[in-house]
Amino acid sequence: MILKVDQVNKTFGKDSVLKNVSFEITKPTIIALVGPNGSGKSTLLSIITNLLRPDKGTVQILGKSNKDVSIFKEISFMQDNTVLYDYLTGYDHLQFIADVQSLPKSQIVETAERIGITDYLNKKVGNYSLGMKQHLLLAMAIVNKPKLLILDEPLNGLDPTSAIKVRNLLLELLREETTILLSSHNLSEIDRITSEILFLKKGTLIKEDISKFEITCYQLTVNNVKSAYQTLCLANYEVQIIPENKLSLYLKESSLNQPLTLLLQNNTEIYEIEKVVFGSEERYQTIFGTKGDFHEDVSV
Ligand SMILES: Nc1ncnc2c1ncn2[C@@H]1O[C@H](COP(=O)(O)OP(=O)(O)OP(=O)(O)O)[C@@H](O)[C@H]1O
Structure with missing residues (x-):
């Protein structure tokens, strides 16, 4: 067992941010934690790494309680850049971790080169750009060669070239048997590194392997989106109004005949049909809706 989160609850004031959150990782993998702003991703990651106490529930890492200090040689948590000190150099930051964890200097040099x-x-870090800070944070997270790497928004502020480099690094770390749990809003990047996603919705966790969805998504451009939406909903199709006045239609079978016939019978004019790959973005929209709200009547 690599990570076991069991019945974790967290409330801030009257806000129940995490409700009985449970999941388990048993073999090296990359898992993404996804949810709208303020859905509790950072809170959950902080609870896992024992920076924050849950109101209820437990976390086990590599078979031990997350309160056991011995596990901190085996795990790393990359937070946002507020943990950096402007008046220290990048090397100072890495050396601090190396000193605390008794790592050889060669590991600092090797990690810096790798990143x-x-x-x-x-x-001095005060002179770093946002992207340079992200790279340093990542170096700080992997310098101890952790078995479990937890990353809060690692792709934040990275230009496309840097994002590709980080993506390749994460895949390389996975090949070295590192387990990676990361939160991100960058769903297209997530699709490139994993199909295992933990969606956090109103404090509840939905764990999914989206590669297992045998679903085809079509985007339809029609003359009357609302009426077409109602027609398809009444016939129990999974459908959603998306930006630019289009409809997303999710089908388990590949034939479009039936829903299109229904629309034509209802005098809908169909201007364009686009087949899209069903990825985390499409799944995100079915769970949270296009406004980030949970769409109660759509389920897969
Ligand atoms: N220390 C705290 N005291 C009070 N409320 C808090 C605290 N930390 C987080 N919250 C609240 O908990 C909720 C979840 O916050 P959290 O930062 O975990 O969300 P998030 O999913 O990481 O958001 P984002 O995607 O914007 O980074 C928010 O409503 C936030 O205001």
């Missing part, structure tokens, strides 16, 4: 931050390692 590609050697050129500016001796500059």
Whole structure:
């Protein structure tokens, strides 16, 4: 067992942010934690790493309680850049971790080279760009070669080239048997590294392997979106109004004949049909709706 989160609850004031959250990771993998702003992703990651106490529930990492300090040699948590000190260099940050964890200096050099931050390692962090800070945070998270790597928004502020480099690094770490739990809003990047997703919806966790959905998604451009939406909903189709006045239609079978016949019978004019890959973005929309709200009557 790598990580076991059991019945975790957390309330801030009257807000129940996490409700009986449970999940387990048993073999090296990459899992993404996804949810709208304020849905509790950072709170859950902080509870897992024992930076925050749950009101109820337990967390076990590598077979031990997350309160057992010995596990901190085996795990890492990358938070946002507020944990960095402007007046220290990148090297100082890495050295601090190396000193606390008794790591050889060679591990700092090796990690800096791997992430590609050697050129500016001796500059003060106050002079770093957002992307440079993200790279340093990532270096700090992997310098101890953790078995479980927890990353809060690792792709935040990265240009496309850097995002690709980080994606490749994460896949490389997985090949080295590192388990990675990451939160991100970048659903297209998530689709490239994993299909295992934990969706956090109003404090409740929905764990899914979206590659297992045998669903085809079609985007329809029609003359009257609302009427077409009602027609398809009444016939129990999974359908959603998406931006630009289009409809997303989710089908388990590949034939479009029946729903299109229904629309034509209801005098809907169909201008365009686009087949889209069903990925985490489409699943996100069925769970949270396009406004980020849970869409009660759509289920897969
Ligand atoms: N220390 C705290 N005290 C009070 N409320 C808090 C605290 N930390 C978080 N919250 C509240 O808990 C909720 C979840 O916050 P959290 O930061 O975990 O969300 P998130 O999913 O990580 O958001 P984002 O995607 O914007 O980073 C929010 O409503 C937030 O205001």
